[in-house]
Amino acid sequence: MGILNVTPNSFFDGGKYKSESEMLSKVGKMLNDGATFIDIGAYSSKPSAEFVSEEEELQRIVPIINLILEYYPETLISIDTFRSEVAQVCIENGAALINDISAGNLDDNMLEIVAKYNVPYIMMHMRGTPQTMQKMTSYDNIVKEMLLYFSERVAQARSLGINDLIIDPGFGFAKTLDQNYEVLQKMEMFELLELPLLAGVSRKSMIYKTLESSAEEALNGTTVLNTIALSKGAKILRVHDVKEAVECVALFNKINNYSEVF
Incomplete structure (x- = not known):
């Protein structure tokens, strides 16, 4: 899953695309590199991200959907939003799945919209909102509590x-x-839910803070953690760098196929 942020303030590539041609070039490269989905986000969910109105989110995202599908009509577009109205409008404009950081907890109508349009739905674990989430990190047993959270949302x-x-x-x-890192180390526990797992670690602070570097220097660390995520059961990698992730998957599958033969 290739990431396409159309926000001015995303942590890695915010404000990078100055024109339609630059954005199409990025999408074309991700598709050529092997992306299965293009995940479009118009509301930065980085910690302490500023509020964006629903109207502005739609103004940012709908023209991009139309642009991509005009030039790459077979593209499977995922919409990164927690708002049901945004989800509905995007689906009606050709989006194929919804990626919700709140699993429906920030909009009571989200699940009904997903059900109405019968599209795949990615539900993520989060507490609070992007503005408050980093103040809500107290857990007695984080994986157990996450499993309960997902069981209820599913x-x-x-x-x-x-x-x-x-x-x-x-x-x-x-x-x-x-x-x-505890969640990553124990990620195979989520296979109890018997649902596909998505891992989104690409260039995140869990990598570059550990390595005392930056998001721009976090590609190697991303590949390492993507490999670990695959070994822990991840079926989808959400990434900024599609070529490297596709290579990671190919090599992981190769060694697994080898072990199956013998």
Whole structure:
């Protein structure tokens, strides 16, 4: 899953695309490099991100959907939003799945919209909002509490007829640096939910703070953690650097196929 941020303030690539041609060039490269999905976000969810109105989110994101589908009509577009109205408008404009950082907790209508349009739904673990989440990192047993959270959200989704679900542990969301690594180390526990797992660690602070570097220097660390995530059961990698992630998956699959032969 290739990341396309159309926000001016995302932690890694905010404000990078100055024109339609630059954005199309980025999308074309991700698709050529092997991206299965393009995940478009128009509301930065980095810690302490400023509020963006629903109207502005739509003004940012809908023209980009239309642009991508005009030039790359077969693209599977994922929409990174927690707002049901944004989800609905984007689906009606051709988006194929919804990626919700709140698993429906920030908009009571989200699950109903996903059910109405029968699209796949990624539900992530988070507490609070992007503005408050880093103050909400107290857990007695983080993985156990996350499993309970997902069990409740999955049950609610299925009660509405949503069955095509994907789980995202939410690295960097309402978690300290050490908690992120604990969740990654124990990520195979989420296979108890019997749903595909998405891992989103690309260039995050859990990497560059540990290495005392920066997001710009975090590609190697991203590849290391992506490999670990695959070994822990991840089925989708959400990344800024598609080529490197596709190579990571290919090599991981190669060694697994080798072990199966013998």
